[in-house]
Structures are given as C-alpha cells and as structure tokens.
Amino acid sequence: MSYKIAVIGFGLTGRLAALELSMLHQVTVFEAGDEQALDSAGRVAAAMLAPLAESVLCEQDLALMGLDSIARWPAILAQLDDEVFFQQQGTLVVAHQQDKGDLQSFAQRLKPLLGHQAHSLTSTHINELEPELSGRFNQGLYLPCEGQIDNQAFYQASYKTLQARGVSFEFGKTIDINSESIQGAFDYIIDCRGLGAKSVSCKLRGVRGEVARLYAPEVKLTRPIRLMHPRYPIYIAPKPKHEYVIGATEIESQDNGPATVRSTLELLSAAYTVHSGFAEARLLNIQTGLRPAFSDNRPQVSKQGKVISINGLYRHGYLLAPSLVADAVAKIE
Amino acid sequence: MKDCIDDSFNIYGEQINSRLLIGSALYPSPAIMAESIEASGSQIVTVSLRRQQSAAAGDDFWQLIKDTGLKILPNTAGCHSVKEAVTLAQMCREVFATDWIKLELIGDEYNLQPDPFALLEATKILLAEGFKVLPYCTDDLVLCQRLAQAGCEVLMPWGAPIGTGKGLLNQYNLKTIRERLPELTLIVDAGLGLPSHACQALEMGYDAVLLNSAIAGAGCPVTMSCAFKAAVEAGRFGYLAKAMPEKEVAAPSTPTMGMPFWHQNKI
Numbered sequence: 001m002s003y004k005i006a007v008i009g010f011g012l013t014g015r016l017a018a019l020e021l022s023m024l025h026q027v028t029v030f031e032a033g034d035e036q037a038l039d040s041a042g043r044v045a046a047a048m049l050a051p052l053a054e055s056v057l058c059e060q061d062l063a064l065m066g067l068d069s070i071a072r073w074p075a076i077l078a079q080l081d082d083e084v085f086f087q088q089q090g091t092l093v094v095a096h097q098q099d100k101g102d103l104q105s106f107a108q109r110l111k112p113l114l115g116h117q118a119h120s121l122t123s124t125h126i127n128e129l130e131p132e133l134s135g136r137f138n139q140g141l142y143l144p145c146e147g148q149i150d151n152q153a154f155y156q157a158s159y160k161t162l163q164a165r166g167v168s169f170e171f172g173k174t175i176d177i178n179s180e181s182i183q184g185a186f187d188y189i190i191d192c193r194g195l196g197a198k199s200v201s202c203k204l205r206g207v208r209g210e211v212a213r214l215y216a217p218e219v220k221l222t223r224p225i226r227l228m229h230p231r232y233p234i235y236i237a238p239k240p241k242h243e244y245v246i247g248a249t250e251i252e253s254q255d256n257g258p259a260t261v262r263s264t265l266e267l268l269s270a271a272y273t274v275h276s277g278f279a280e281a282r283l284l285n286i287q288t289g290l291r292p293a294f295s296d297n298r299p300q301v302s303k304q305g306k307v308i309s310i311n312g313l314y315r316h317g318y319l320l321a322p323s324l325v326a327d328a329v330a331k332i333e
Numbered sequence: 334m335k336d337c338i339d340d341s342f343n344i345y346g347e348q349i350n351s352r353l354l355i356g357s358a359l360y361p362s363p364a365i366m367a368e369s370i371e372a373s374g375s376q377i378v379t380v381s382l383r384r385q386q387s388a389a390a391g392d393d394f395w396q397l398i399k400d401t402g403l404k405i406l407p408n409t410a411g412c413h414s415v416k417e418a419v420t421l422a423q424m425c426r427e428v429f430a431t432d433w434i435k436l437e438l439i440g441d442e443y444n445l446q447p448d449p450f451a452l453l454e455a456t457k458i459l460l461a462e463g464f465k466v467l468p469y470c471t472d473d474l475v476l477c478q479r480l481a482q483a484g485c486e487v488l489m490p491w492g493a494p495i496g497t498g499k500g501l502l503n504q505y506n507l508k509t510i511r512e513r514l515p516e517l518t519l520i521v522d523a524g525l526g527l528p529s530h531a532c533q534a535l536e537m538g539y540d541a542v543l544l545n546s547a548i549a550g551a552g553c554p555v556t557m558s559c560a561f562k563a564a565v566e567a568g569r570f571g572y573l574a575k576a577m578p579e580k581e582v583a584a585p586s587t588p589t590m591g592m593p594f595w596h597q598n599k600i
Contacts, residue, residue, distance in 0.1 A: 057361050058361070105550075109552065205394060206393070208390075230496060252391060252393075252394035253391050253394075254389070254390045254392065254393060255390035295362065295363040295364045295397060296362050297361065297362035297363070298362075
C-alpha cells in the first residue's frame, strides 16, 4: 500500500528515510534550510564508519548496529544516479612514542565484535599499509572492518536521485508537526529534525564539533587514520580528489559559531605531526556542527500516532543511520 | 567510633562530609556521568567553562550538572595566563552563582603542569575580589606556604600530572606539606588512578581527594566510583585510627607460649 509521507528535516537521516520510502510511497520533504541543509551535522561530519574504534566509547549493541549499517551502505549508494565514494579498507590507529599509553588503553577498551578485532602493527606493517607513514610511527593498530563514505557527494547525489523520483520538496519552511495542516495531509510523518526537534524534546542537547577540510596533493594516505593523543585525538579521513577531512573536536556546547583558533590549531597541528605533507595543504574550510544527543548518548527511534521520530545519533550518524532508518521504516504498517 | 561517624572537614567555613570531590569531564555520556557522581557519594562536583564560548551555549550540559544537586566547584581548566583565569573565574561566579573557584593555570602544555608564579599572582587578585580560591598547585612546600600566606584556606597539590593515573609520585613532599600546614584544608588533586592512591592520600592526613579521569576513564565508571568512595572512607578511618608504628623486627601477634616446640621453629 502506498502512503502519503512527510519527511521533516533533510539531513542524513531525512535523506536516508526519503530514499527508502520514495520507492513505495509518495514523499514530501520539509526542510527549514535549503537543499544543502547547512545546519545538519551530517553535512559537516567526516562520515567515518568505525564500529570497532567507537566501541571504546559506546555500548556493544550500538557498535554491532554499526556493523549492520556498514553492510547496508553499498546497497543504499547503488540506488543513487551518481557514484558516491565508499571505502571499507580498515582504519589505522597510531600514536607517537610518548603517547603509547593512550594507544594501549585504546586497545584494551576495544569491545569484541563478532570476531572482528584489532591487529597490532609494527613499523613494517605500517609501512605496508601506509608507506607515507613509515619511519614516523613504530606501533599501531589495524581495524580491518572499518570504512568511510564521501558525505558531500552523498548529500548531492541523494538530492538529485530524489528529485528524479518525483519527491516534492518544501525548503525554507519550519513546520509544526502537530498542526492540522500536516497531520491531516499525511498518513505518516517521519521526524528527522535532529536538534530542530529540541522544542519538543527538551532532553536533546547539541555537542559542538569542528572539522577541517584540506586539499593536500602531497599527502598520499589511502584509508582513515586515527591519532591517539592525550588531549588532541584526531582522525584523518582521505576523500576523493586529494581532499582530507580532519576531525573532530567534541565540546559540550550549543554554540554553532565559527571554529575557534584553539580548535583549529589542535586539529591542524595534530594532523601535521602525522604527515608533514599537510604543511602545504590548502585549507578548504573549517566547519562547525552540532551533534544532536540525548543524555545517554544513545539514538532513539519512536512512534507516536502518525509521527515516527529518529534522533540523538550524536557522533554516530553515518555509522548508525542506515539501521535506525530501517527500524523507523519498519514501523509503517 | 562516634568521631569517625561525625567526621567532616571544611572548605572556607562550609562543613563537608564526603572526602571525594568528583569531576564532570570525559565520561562516555552525561547519563553515565550522573550515575557515577551519585555512586561516589560526593557533595562537590567540578565543572569547566572554558570552551563553551558563551554562558547560554553550555546551558544544557550545565543543567545536567546542576540537576545532580551537588555543590558546584567551577574550574579554570585550560587557562594559560593570569588574565584568562581571572576573567573566567568572574564568568563562573555569574553562571554558577558561587564564589568558589578551583584555580588552574597551565604552565606546561604537554603535561599540564601548573604555573606556580602565575598561580600565586591570580590567587591574590581573586582573593582580593572576594573569591574563595582553591588553587591547583604542584607539591612544592614553598609555593604552598606562599599561597597560604596570600590567604588561601584550601590548597590542592597534585599527586601526579593530570590524567596520568600514576598516584602519589612524591609522598615525601606531600607529607611535608601536610605536616607544615596543619591548619589548612588540603586536597590531593589530579594524577590518581587507583582507589589505593586515594586511600594513601587520606591515610597521610589529607582532608580529601579530587579526581576525574580515574573514574571517567575506567572501564566501568560507576563501579570505579563506588571503589573510590570506599577507598576514601578506608583511608580516613585509617588516619583517624592512628596506625601502629612500623617496625623492622617481626612481633608475632599470637604468643608462642604454649605452642608445641616442634612448631615454634617454623614461625
């Protein structure tokens, strides 16, 4: 049966929900911003798919959900008209000699995930995986199941595909989900507003993150690198066309203003210690996003009447969204 | 035993019963933070304002801390100059409506060692402005004496650099500070990793310990919080009970008289 469905919010979860639902149903997307959804956390993110590394901080069920989501990404991207870069060649975790304690403590806190485990690396192994890091690090970990996608390309391609499918878009509109005009016009309403839903879900909070995007033709890293550091743990995600995303700060603040000098220095100097080729890289932008999170930092999918809500993805948007959207869609009878 | 039960210490005249002060950073989630803080039995929680940009921006997170109902001790973590620390202390006073301030002034970026010179200068400024200053300092006796002369009633020397979990690196220095400044409230702040480290500090006569990473960075923060709660109680009772003197020669606790002679040689 085909329904009339409203998707509210055109960030990562809104896009995934619209892609999934528009195959069967008549979908209208409402977004407070424009088609780029500039305020959405998923646009700023590095789009790492790192269930094993994130298991250090999140509960095991979420890490397992991350594994499930990674398996769903190729099929999601295959339905898009344009190609979107997706990679699953693992992550390399390194630390400088003086910070090896942080690497050890990270290794100890990894949770077992269905037989996926980290491999300890010597300098020879690091040299084989990422030759440009040779000589700089003599110890590390390899997390083989992990990957990443190009989120900017995904944002563009998903919009294009949805347009081609005849999905309607209402940009620049902040709407009241409970109003008669919405409730009366649609069979189901999928609330994907993230922090935009703060007015109705007061338990949501924003966690500020700052991310730098560099153009670095001198750097040839092939997979995401995580640097363990007592204060500036960063990751470097290589994207197509010599672009690198360096992330991310994590600050308990709702401030969505431009990145601070301190955060910029931390991110870029930490990246420079991983590879000196970043010195001559072009700084394309430094963006700030607010991750929507509940107090337990766990996502929630809920249904109340016609409204199905997906929210609180915190720092795990790309890692968890495909599974959560599948859960949400399954609530449509 | 009554003394043990009524036992409390004071921070600028305020009676405090729990000898564990707890931090609010680095937990896996705010929910786990709230649970850990509750399990610790702490009455005082420290909070940092440095990176929130504005008072309104940090509201949601601070509300979670205010919801714990604990007394809030704001800190100046992340400040490198006297001016920064003084300005931040003033902002903290407004946001949290308290004149308590844990004064933290970083001298070395890598191990976050406090800058003793800037610390003393900022302490004097803030005391003159009516703040109740709890300076986070190194375990240097002369620095502690100068801070006390400036008017501090509470000092917080480190056990080890922040976040290292190494415990009490220089017990001689810490003991000397305790002996020489008997009137002051002394709290070991930073560097603890194990419950036994906290226990040692209390056994030594320190009034309390302040810690964050040891709990927040543990595999199970809530359980570790319970462990530290028990450790400070054990350490305090151990101090109050006055330990037996250490001896070089073994003194059997069971009299050997009456024991069969073929067993006596085995003791």
